[in-house]
Amino acid sequence: MSTEIDTARAATLLDDAPLKDATLFRFATAGSVDDGKSTLVGRLLHDSKAILADQLDAVARTSADRGFGGSGATGTQAIDLALLTDGLRAEREQGITIDVAYRYFATDRRSFILADCPGHVQYTKNTVTGASTADAVIVLIDARKGVLEQTRRHLSVLQLLRVAHVIVAVNKIDLVDFSESVFREIEADVQQVGRELGLGSDGIADLLVIPVSALDGDNVVDRSERTPWYEGPALLETLESLPAADELESHLESFRFPVQLVIRPQGALAPDAIEGGLDVEAYRDYRAYAGQITEGSVKLGDKVTVLTPGQGPRTTTVTGIDFAGAELIEAAAPQSVSIRLADEFDVARGDTIAAAGTIRESSADLYAALCWLSPKPLREGAKVLVKHGTRTVQALVRNVSGKLDLATFKLEGASSLELNDIGHAQLRLAAPLPLENYLHHRRTGAFLVIDPIDGNTLAAGLVNDHPGDHEDERYSI
């Protein structure tokens, strides 16, 4: 009835400096049905003290009701940690996870957002969803089974989505008697698949392999004494120290800013701002472009290019970077700001502001990889909607040029795409878009394919270069 106080935890979290400086790290988990993913997630939440007393009580009761007999190496009460991640009624009834669930926990260094992606039938849909925003993805492997076809599929999807860090957790290492040779063999297989895919070898992503026991907690939060031959960090340490995607991209000079809306209050200034001393006269003609910086950074005085569909690129200068009354000198991804420009262009939602000379002109021909997420298959000749940045346009599917065999990484002939397929297609857009290769631009190279009839999301799209494109044409502006 009274709020119970765990002062040790409060002291850790509220030691002022780390809490204020704590940054956000987003990661996802992917795995097959039985490789212990839910247990691993439960273990991370439990051992990082993210599970509160009442949640733990409920889980302990259910574990006892179901006769759960596992025992923790850490000497804890035997509870089924997988229950901590149960969500919907149907999931509890069927003992499966249906949909991506989001979990939250924090250490004194970072706040974590975990997208827990179920690994059964709709694994591509769920993995693509979770990985699209993730700084890192953990792929689970059962140490008794090693690299399976599904592991190859998962790694293939992660390579395609350019996830910054891929962590392979070799789980159930306790069930192979903490054998180094078993681990080394799996590690070599994983690195082999990584090489075939280009993971971890060309700067696109790291590929880390860690032996863990989710059930007992070995190498999850703390390094285990039962794997003395493993010298790397435990899983949580790894997650605390890897650079986030925006850190890796922060040095880029390719500032990108899709305009969300124009802020032009005219007479309708906020009464609380006026109350706070806003100079009404000075803000009478205020006009700024609101949006979130998707990559790079911008400074006052920077030369920028404005791309408006149907018009040639226009170059101007940044005269203001505003955020809720504060005038900034510089801003970087992923900040939401309002930008003022020197010239009174007609700029509107759907336009893109970019560092001058770094973006090519908009195009109505879209070549892309599509991750098909709908039970309704894609057919050539279909009319769809494409949502890219802050603009949605109609599009015609001109052709499907093949689909990827995720197990062999080979492209095979196909003229349609079904649920969970990944393939290549060419679309003709009703209006040009500032398309960029996903390989180099994770935000402005991504788009959704939407069903114009029921509005559902059909596919995740990744922009490819036009065939025959040359590097030197890329920066023609």
Next chain:
Amino acid sequence: MSTQITNEDLELSVLESDTTVPATRLSSLDTLESEAIHIIREVVAEFEKPALLFSGGKDSVVMLHLATKAFWPGKVPFPVLHVDTGHNFPEVIDFRDRTVERLGLKLVVGSVQEFIDRGELAERADGTRNPLQTIPLLDAIQSNKFDAVFGGGRRDEDKARAKERILSLRDEFGQWDPRNQRPELWNLYNGRHTVGQHVRAFPISNWTELDVWRYIERENIELPGLYYAHEREVFARDGMWRAVGEVSQPLDTEEVITKTVRYRTVGDMSCTGAVESTAATVRDVVIEVAASTITERGATRADDRISEAAMEDRKKDGYF
């Protein structure tokens, strides 16, 4: 991740990133704020008639604060909607009215009492009106033709909410279909809907209770006084302290005592419990929340204790 073009550049850029990783990487609160503002602006840009659910509770107060930042120096460009159970804490209603006045907003009220008076809703045996809010809410959405409704729901609150999308489609009956949700990719939100459908938008989905309190502290956001420790006449029921009030009377067997308490959530007076606390300032509350070993709903909401899937069932029917 790198956007360089050749392998040589890639290696170079990796080296550079090691030396130039700025000390100024956004803090987790700034990242969450930036994400929420992006979502609020997307909804305003893409929908005809959005509204913000505003109860005077801390999550909706934070939502409104984010909206003022998103459109500064302009006014918040949408009305606020309050579903009034008729069992409110008077100081919360007072706070609501002052806030609306201060920001120059339009307030739309959906009244549970009016539905009961007209015989369209029946009082429950337990006197709780929280579950009765769904019908007046859907009625207000329909009659005002709101096509997007902002809520302060967070995924850390409940296991059904953990599966909720940031933009979540509701059918003609306001129902949520958790098994058939649109995948949400990158920061591209798909809010397409047909006539009669509407979308619930949850810009602070990724915030935790502690994030909300730290943000309230950092931004110096005013809240109704009952979030902070005060003396109140209470009695024990269902393992919680319940305030004595017009609609919340103790039984003969329930002893009334005066305690120093505060509220962690502000809902219908007939089902919201207080916790014993001496946290009288926002800083005290931040420390208390960080140290608390009980989740906020489990501790103070009788309606979520009804069954393991209580929230899921209410959400499917169109609840917040």
